[in-house]
Amino acid sequence: ELKVEQNPLFLSMQEGKNYTIYCNYSTTSDRLYWYRQDPGKSLESLFVLLSNGAVKQEGRLMASLDTKARLSTLHITAAVHDLSATYFCAVEVNTGNQFYFGTGTSLTVIP
Amino acid sequence: AAGVIQSPRHLIKEKRETATLKCYPIPRHDTVYWYQQGPGQDPQFLISFYEKMQSDKGSIPDRFSAQQFSDYHSELNMSSLELGDSALYFCASSLRTAGFTDTQYFGPGTRLTVL
Numbered sequence: 498e499l500k501v502e503q504n505p506l507f508l509s510m511q512e513g514k515n516y517t518i519y520c521n522y523s524t525t526s527d528r529l530y531w532y533r534q535d536p537g538k539s540l541e542s543l544f545v546l547l548s549n550g551a552v553k554q555e556g557r558l559m560a561s562l563d564t565k566a567r568l569s570t571l572h573i574t575a576a577v578h579d580l581s582a583t584y585f586c587a588v589e590v591n592t593g594n595q596f597y598f599g600t601g602t603s604l605t606v607i608p
Numbered sequence: 609a610a611g612v613i614q615s616p617r618h619l620i621k622e623k624r625e626t627a628t629l630k631c632y633p634i635p636r637h638d639t640v641y642w643y644q645q646g647p648g649q650d651p652q653f654l655i656s657f658y659e660k661m662q663s664d665k666g667s668i669p670d671r672f673s674a675q676q677f678s679d680y681h682s683e684l685n686m687s688s689l690e691l692g693d694s695a696l697y698f699c700a701s702s703l704r705t706a707g708f709t710d711t712q713y714f715g716p717g718t719r720l721t722v723l
Contacts, residue, residue, distance in 0.1 A: 530711060539698065540651070542711040585650060594639055594656040594663035596712070601650050 499524045501588050503599040511607050513575050518602045520569040520586035528589040529569045530596070531560050533582045540585065544571075576606045610634055612715035614699050620721045621689050629684040629718045633701030639663070640682045641712060642674055643698040651698060657682060658704070689722045696720075 500523040510516050520529070531543040544553045546562035546569060553560050557580065559572045569586055586599040613632040621627050633640050639658045643651035644667075653666035657676040668674070671689075676682040686693060696719050700712040 532714075539716050540700075540712075540714040542713065545711050594641070594658050595666060596641065596653055598643075598650040598652075 499588070499590065499597050501586065501597050501599040503584075503586060503602050505602060506600060507603050507605075509605045509607060510573075510576050512577055515575065516573050518571040518573070518584055518604075520571070520599050522567050522569075522586075522588045522597075522599075524567075524588065524590055525564075526567075526588045526590055527564050529562050530587045530589065531569070531571055532585045532587065532598075534585065534601075535582050543584075573604075576604075578606045578608050580604060581606045612699055612701050612713055614697075614715035614718050616718060617716065618719050618721075620723065622723055623689055623691065625689050625722075627686045627689060627720060629686070629697055629699075629720070631682045631684070631699030631701075631715060633680055633682070633699070634713055637680070637701035637703045637713070639702045639704055640676055640680070641700045641702070642668075642682070642684050643700065645696045645698060645717075647695075649695075654684070686720075691722050694720060694722045 502521045504519045529546045532540040534540045544560040549564040551562045557574045562569045583601045583603045585601050587596045615630045641656045642654040645651045654668040655674050656663045660676045674684045696717045698717045700714045702712045
């Protein structure tokens with residue numbers, strides 16, 4: 498059974514601090530996606546990582562992918578309150594028309 | 609830019625009733641996905657369509673069925689509704705380029721409440 502696990506599930510951090518969210522998955526895949534979801538809202542695409550060693554950065558967020566370790570990270574630099582949301586990683590499997598989401602990390606940034 | 613459209617946005621049904629959710633993907637996108645997200649849960653993949661053909665199935669109950677029409681819109685039909693079907697149902701669309709999915713664009717979701 499495919500598992501996509503995120504760590505931590507809940508994260509409370511102060512503004513200005515750095516932290517990393519981890520996403521481990523149990524199947525072979527070269528494609529991993531990160532999404533953001535605000536409470537009661539839809540999912541917003543953040544990053545698309547398509548190969549081993551891929552690194553992408555947008556603002557205070559940086560995502561990387563290590564397909565050999567089956568691990569992706571989402572690093573937060575100098576957190577601000579606006580980053581408070583739930584972050585999901587998702588793995589693309591099989592034909593590419595099937596995605597499995599991680600357990601989600603609920604991030605709260607405290608002013 | 610056009611986004612994924614879902615209707616209705618909210619739906620309240622009784623147990624054992626049926627429901628139909630509609631999704632209109634972004635124009636020229638060739639793949640549609642359906643997800644179910646329970647409260648505090650991650651989105652669960654239900655089913656996907658590529659070029660109007662069913663592509664993959666996930667944890668979709670036998671009581672549910674879906675199809676994609678010639679105009680690329682998709683419908684998720686849910687019968688014999690149960691209390692546990694109460695959830696947010698998302699539709700997403702994407703464009704496959706060179707054999708991989710660029711990203712999925714999610715609709716606003718349909719909140720289904722089964723009483």
